[in-house]
Every structure is written in C-alpha cells, then in structure tokens.
Amino acid sequence: MDTLGLFYFIAGIVFRLHSSNKSSLYSGRVIFCLDYIIFTLRLIHIFTVSRNLGPKIIMLQRMLIDVFFFLFLFAVWMVAFGVARQGILRQNEHRWEWIFRSVIYEPYLAMFGQVPSDVDGTTYDLSHCTFTGNESKPLCVELDEHRMPRFPEWITIPLVCIYMLSTNILLVNLLVAMFGYTVGTVQENNDQVWKFQRYFLVQEYCSRLNIPFPFVVFAYFYKVVKKCFKCCCKAKHTGNAACCVTNDDNETLSWEAVRKENYLVKIHTKANDHSEEMRHRFRQLDTKVRCSVGGEGGLGAPPGATPGPSP
Template sequence: MVTSCCGLGFFFFIDKLFYPGKIILCIDFVVFCLRLMAIFTINRTLGPKIIIMMDMFFFMFLLSIWVVAYGVAKQGILIHNDNRLDWIIRGAVYEPYLIIFGSFPENIDKTRFDINSCSMDGTDPMKPKCPVLNENQMTVFPEWLTIIMLCIYLLCANILLINLLIAIFNYSFEEVHDNTDRIWKFQRYQLIKEYYSRPAPPPPFIIFSHLYLFIKMVCFKTGFCKCKPTINLLKVDIYYIVSKSSKP
C-alpha cells in the first residue's frame, strides 16, 4: 500500500519523478501478482502445491555459496583494482549465475579473449575492465587455474546442485500429494483466520480503519473509554467452518 501510494504520487503529481514513480508501480505490480498466490489456497489441488515452492528458497542458499565463491575468486584473479561497483557485482555474482544457464565467459580463456571487448583502464562505462595484461597486451593470469575452477564450478552447480533440487522437488511432491487434504484444510483455516481479522475497507481506504483501531487501542489502554477490545474468532469456530465447507 505504501509503495503504491508513493508510486501514484510520483507518477501523477511530480513531473521530475515520473519515471521513478513508474518503476515503483512496476515493482508494486510484481508484488501484487505474487500476493495473489495466496488465493490459490482455496483450491484443494493448487493450494498444497505452493508449499513445494518454498524448497526453492532453501536451495538458493546452497547455490549462492558456490556462485559467490567462484565469482569472487574469478574476479580477483582476472581483474586488478576495478573501482566500479556495478561491474564488480556483475563479474562476481551476475556472470557466475549466468554460467549455470549456459552463458560461458570468454575472458578466462586466452584463445577466446578479445581485447576489444573490454576497457584497458576501466573508464568505459559500457565495457568491463580488461584482465591483467603484460607489455605485449597478452593476458598474464594462470589460464590453467581459471579453467579448472570453471570445471569444478560447473560440476558442483550444474550437475550436483541441480540434481539435488530435482530430488528435493520429487520428495516434496510425494509428501504433499500424500497429505493433500490435511494441508489444504490447514491452509484454508489460516486464510479464513487472516481475512476475519482484517478491516473491512479495501486499500487504500484501509488506512482509516488502522487509524480507528489505533485510537481505540490508545483509549482502551489509557482508560478514557470503556470500549471492549475486539474478540477474535475462536479456533473451534474456524475449524467448524472449514470442516463444513470442505465437505462435498
């Protein structure tokens, strides 16, 4: 809600911030679409499958270790004293990540290295800085070391970790498939509980409900009013709703 309000404000009312407002709205649209995945929990078939996607986040931690380890080592061996942060991140993180999908670098192999594809002193913002060169404009980095590092990285990232991800997905799919009904009822309970506790007005008017609840809470804490706090729906009541609605 905050990002959408900021994006709309920049987009319509401030001419100089038109493009930043457009970027904020685009990012907010992505978040909104991902948030819509919570609606899938209503469906008995699609709802439990969302749990399988959570395995990807734990896998990314394992993959990031190999990506950063290889990328930082490669960047340190090839490039000397590059002070451009964007190109450092590109060489240490972005390029190793693209290698997993088949985009192999050409600057680690002397036979495929092109001096015109890089900047000698790193002043060209559109080109990366050239590797360490000698007086004959030839690369001096240990080619055997960079190739061995690339082979080990491909073996661990492309073969071992990707197959590990496939095995994790197969195991999670079998577990979710065997307990589909139980998982779906639990997700439906959480969804009903979440929407029951939310204020009635839709965004962006929900801000007024939050202000009302805040003032009501302050009055209740300070003793200025004798209003009673809102009683949450009991778990037994929600369980009764879920059990009734899940029957064919």
C-alpha cells in the same frame, strides 16, 4: 505482503503527486509497477479454496524454503570461483559495481549455462574492455609483451569446467531432489493440508474488513484512532494505562471457562458411572456367592431348608 503493497501504493502516490520534475514521475511509475507485481501475486491466495490447487501453494512455499537453504551451499561455490577468477584475470579494479559483477553476478549466471567469455585467451576481445577503468566497460586483463592475455589458460578453463560441473549437475540436481521430497511429503497429506488451508482462509475472511484494497488503509487508520481514543478515555476513569483488553481476549477467557466446566462435568459423570458399575458388579458377585453356598446347604442356605440325605 498486504502491508508491503500498501506501503508501495502510498509511496507511489506521493511521488506521482510531487510532479516538480520528471524524475519524480518516473520514480512513481516504477514504484507502481512493483506494487502491481505484489498485488498480482496476492491473487494466488484465492487458489487455496480449490482442493487441487490449494496444496500446490503449500508446495511452493516449502520449495522457496528449500531454495533459501540451497543458496547457502551455492554461495560457497560462487564466491570461491568468483574471487579466484577476479584475482587471476584482473588486478587493481577499484569500481565496486564491476567487482560485484565479476565476483557475484557472472558466476551466478554461469549456473544457468552462460559460459564466461574472458577465460579463453584465443577468443578474448579487447574492444569490449577498458585499460583505464574510466569507461562503462569491464577492466581488461593483463597483457604480455605480445599484446596477448597473460593469464594461464590451463588454470582458467579447467576452473570454469569444474565450477559448472559442480553447480549445473551436482547442486542443481540436489535442489531438484529436495523439491521432489517436499512435493512428496505434501502429497501424502494432501487432503489434510487442504482442510487446514480452508480453515485458516475462513478465519482470515471472518476477521477481515469488507472494504477492498487499497481503500482499506483508511479503515485501518480509523480503527487505530478509535482504539487509542477508547484507551485514553478508559485510562482517565481507571487510572490504568494498560487498559485495552480486546474482545478476542474476552472471548478466549469465556471459551476457556466453558470448556473447563464441560471437562469437570464430564469427569464427575465418568466417576459416578464408574462407581455405579462397581456397585452393580459387587451385587452380581454377592448374588452368585449366595446362590452357590445355598446350593450346597451351607450357612448361606435359606431358613427352613433341610440338608439332603447323606450317601
């Protein structure tokens, strides 16, 4: 999102500075408006600090994934209804924008309750369409000899009813159920999710530059130039093109070495403790055996001891 925001910001500046005509100024203003949306939505990231609002952001992210998979199911119903509706009502429509509106856009709006008005012959208005296709209006339906719509209402109206029943009741409720399951799953691990969020937030701001947007683009440009210059200088001395070993890699290798040493020391200490424990147990067992044999006057009795009187 940061990269997209920077890209729109630079593009908006280019269009605004290129003020040769009004269209460039207007294009720059539109790009700045879109960039404003991106930077405003970027503020949602600050809510990850809150224990209550942080997990809600995770819920929104997973719900967007649910919507993405839901759109695959909805696209099947939408294309099936849109193509059938376009074929029944109109023919020879050559304008791609109006084909898209009739096949995709209007069936999509029907999911939100907007009933198509061109499927009922009794309320069809010929003043809102064109017969030639040269105006900015949808193409009129075929008419019979009485100047009435030719399409069969006993097909179009039930088709709309079945489509709206499938989308508004079945698919929408399926999406609501998916949202409920997602929210419940995150809510069960609310505290753990927030702790992970806070950890990644701290890690991000530790590695982030102190310069605010959009001036951070100059800092990134400086870092790229500096890194390339360092690689080129090192390549001249070593003759190796792949010379850029980052500090992160060095820190990772050092951390792995320290952890390895700690693990080996822990294993060695644990083995020594186990050996000492086994020796201690053997001594205790040997002492018990000697005491029991000595009490009976056997071979293990101490020297000078006399056996007791026989019964």
